[in-house]
Amino acid sequence: MSLTASEVHKLKKAPPLEGVLPIFHQRWSARSFTEREVSPEALRKVFEAARWAASGGNGQPWRFVVGLKGSETHEKIAGTLAGFNKVWAPKAPVLILGTALAVNAKGAANPYALYDLGAASAYLTLQAAELGMTTHQMAGFDHDAARQVLGIPEDYALGTVIALGYQGEPEALGDATLIEREITARTRKPLDEIVYSEWDMAAEL
């Protein structure tokens, strides 16, 4: 079965719920990107959203390395991608590597650095969706190679590579498995599986 990009977008969106910000249900992670560039203005907006995430002690440990298609940084990040990610993600117009300073001002380990980076990354993905773009976070990349080619210091932990751009046609992925994933509806655990009133007992919500 072949679907258009807009049919896929409809299928991926979760049902709305009154009082919940629509963007939470509308964001999803595409793998097919068009060649449309992301403007500097749009890029500033997604990082502006990330910047306002909460962080432990307001440490703001996140640092993002951003590569636009055609740049050396984009090529370097793309070169570290692993497995299937190598097939689809290099076509994204923007590749971002999220990192977080994992030591505090006193040199002690900050175990919440990646937590904070995750929050900032979530804001980034939601803001991108609000601007009509799509994002796809990936843990599947060679962390050592990324650290080396991008010169990331040892005290920064690596989060994900985030592909950013505009959603493309599923057929453009050119691979049956990837197309199948692209056109499959998203699923989530129900609330009673994830919210407890006591350990392992569903909270009544």
Ligand SMILES: Cc1cc2nc3c(=O)[nH]c(=O)nc-3n(C[C@H](O)[C@H](O)[C@H](O)COP(=O)(O)O)c2cc1C
């Ligand atoms: C930490 C993290 C790592 C991920 N790694 C990959 C990856 O390496 N490759 C990939 O195709 N998707 C990856 N994903 C995307 C998830 O599979 C996707 O977010 C999940 O299936 C939920 O789909 P949705 O984002 O469309 O709601 C990753 C997502 C996160 C948050």
